[in-house]
Amino acid sequence: MPELPEVETVRRTLNDLIVGKTISSVTATLPRILQKPDDPQVFAAMLEGRTFTSVERRGKFLRLVLDGLVLVSHLRMEGRFGVYRADEPKEIHTHVVFHFTDGTELRYKDVRQFGTMHLFPAGEELRSPPLNKLGLEPLEGGFTPDAFRLALGRRSTKIKPLLLNQEVVVGLGNIYVDEALHMAGVHPERPANKLTKSERDRLHSAIVQTLSAAVEAGGSSIKSYVNGQGEMGMFQHSLKAYGRTGEPCLTCGTPIERTVVGGRGTHTCPDCQKGPRNKSPAQDASRGEAAKRYVRNNAVKRRLDGPSE
Numbered sequence: 282m283p284e285l286p287e288v289e290t291v292r293r294t295l296n297d298l299i300v301g302k303t304i305s306s307v308t309a310t311l312p313r314i315l316q317k318p319d320d321p322q323v324f325a326a327m328l329e330g331r332t333f334t335s336v337e338r339r340g341k342f343l344r345l346v347l348d349g350l351v352l353v354s355h356l357r358m359e360g361r362f363g364v365y366r367a368d369e370p371k372e373i374h375t376h377v378v379f380h381f382t383d384g385t386e387l388r389y390k391d392v393r394q395f396g397t398m399h400l401f402p403a404g405e406e407l408r409s410p411p412l413n414k415l416g417l418e419p420l421e422g423g424f425t426p427d428a429f430r431l432a433l434g435r436r437s438t439k440i441k442p443l444l445l446n447q448e449v450v451v452g453l454g455n456i457y458v459d460e461a462l463h464m465a466g467v468h469p470e471r472p473a474n475k476l477t478k479s480e481r482d483r484l485h486s487a488i489v490q491t492l493s494a495a496v497e498a499g500g501s502s503i504k505s506y507v508n509g510q511g512e513m514g515m516f517q518h519s520l521k522a523y524g525r526t527g528e529p530c531l532t533c534g535t536p537i538e539r540t541v542v543g544g545r546g547t548h549t550c551p552d553c554q555k556g557p558r559n560k561s562p563a564q565d566a567s568r569g570e571a572a573k574r575y576v577r578n579n580a581v582k583r584r585l586d587g588p589s590e
């Protein structure tokens with residue numbers, strides 16, 4: 282599922298491609314994607330004659346802004362937008378087509394058919410589901426260390442599932458949560474209310490750094506993600522924990538472990554990220570020694586071999 286960096290990349294691409302274009306008609310062949318209004322004919326009638334004025338984002342949702350209306354779209358597993366000439370053949374699984382007056386079309390393709398579209402009078406979308414309960418935007422000014430502390434509250438929930446909860450902080454999914462927790466040196470099963478101020482501040486900073494770097498790289502191409510123009514993101518080459526099971530931690534050399542936390546595959550360094558159950562000083566010391574030995578033995582070799590892919 283695309284996370285904040287991938288959705289932001291789609292947003293930027295679409296913004297360049299559709300702003301200023303006026304819809305002449307809409308064809309929706311799979312009504313299930315249309316959540317509001319759920320009648321394809323009503324949906325089409327509302328959009329005809331409208332012009333896209335900007336493409337924005339709230340969490341993992343796109344906000345396609347038209348004159349007077351906002352189309353809220355979640356790509357879920359496999360949803361993709363693309364702009365084509367009307368005479369180009371349509372790919373299979375193209376379910377919604379916005380025909381423009383200039384002879385081009387915005388097409389929405391969704392193999393898994395889990396994506397959603399909600400249409401609102403402008404302004405109403407932020408007060409209504411699915412956007413009304415979303416939490417802090419991690420790449421906006423309001424995401425301060427103090428705001429992060431307040432959003433976590435006193436909850437004793439494990440930190441990873443809490444960060445995946447879009448009502449706390451938006452935009453993080455399984456990839457970037459694992460990356461941020463690894464960068465911060467925080468174990469995914471630590472209860473949120475047991476984090477020290479220093480751990481919480483490191484995590485805050487790691488969330489911002491990880492997401493910003495991934496946006497810069499155009500997102501991560503894992504499974505089938507591509508941006509609105511069919512280009513792949515590059516951040517998958519910078520991942521330090523996610524998907525690196527058994528490979529050495531780039532900080533200490535200990536092999537990255539895969540476990541399951543809150544039902545999600547989770548990648549951690551057992552040495553850099555101390556869990557709630559391996560906090561005894563003796564264990565810490567022995568793990569630390571093992572890591573140091575590993576680094577001594579392998580640092581030179583790794584430098585010679587170059588980074589492992």
Ligand SMILES: [Zn+2]
Nearest residue numbers: 530533550553
């Ligand atoms: Zn490590």
